[in-house]
Amino acid sequence: MKIVLNHKCNFTKSEFLKYQQEFSKIKTSHPLVLCPSTPYLSLFNLPNTSLGSQDVSCYETGAHTGDVAASQLKMMNVEYTIIGHSERRRDHGEKDSDIKEKIEKLLSVGITPILCVGETKEERECGKTLEVIAKELSILNDLDKEKVIIAYEPIWAIGTGEVPTVAEIDEVLESIRSKAKESILLYGGSANDENIEELKKSKYIEGYLLGGISLKLEKLQVFLDLC
Ligand code: PGA
Secondary structure (H helix, E strand, O other): OEEEEEOOOOOOHHHHHHHHHHHOOOOOOOOEEEEOOHHHHHHOOOOOEEEEEOOOOOOOOOOOOOOOOHHHHHHOOOOEEEEOOHHHHHHHOOOHHHHHHHHHHHHHHOOEEEEEEOOOHHHHHOOOHHHHHHHHHHHHOOOOHHHOEEEEOOHHHOOOOOOOOHHHHHHHHHHHHHHOOOOOEEEEOOOOOOOHHHHOOOOOOOEEEEOHHHHOHHHHHHHHHHO
């Protein structure tokens, strides 16, 4: 199972350094990707773990204040980048066209994009889940899909403690699989040490994108032991 840890906008510098020290005691055979807040990318120092970022600019270089280009991430040894997370779509108005450009920039420098897709509660209740996901995935049509990791993250499950049933997750992942035959498929949204036994019944989940539990190393170790 591929395990991607999304720290979001958490930790002071000293908390992050302490976390890294503790993290080096984690024992697992699952491949890990740590995505810290951008200021801490340069402090990353963990053997046997890959470095990821939580975003990238859709611009290459030049007059774009506040942006971080794919080539700059590459120079920081970033191997993966989370793209199109619902919090960025919500907080920064990111559109599918922006997300497509970001994926192109990442692929051009050899960073693996982790594309997040997912429906709102209302969309699920109206039976529109598969339609919403298909639209979000359509940006991959003329790209090298197999180089993109796809994370199904129902928006209503992120940080809420609510998780879809395994049948609901598998219905979505099956439809993603039919469109992206080679991509690694992740599940994200309140996955934790208490529901991992249930999530393990999925036929399609190949890894997890973890938010809340990524900050709590004892629970993370239990999760890794069980998955
Ligand atoms: P969560 O976050 O595990 O806290 O629900 C997952 C994510 O947003 O990537």
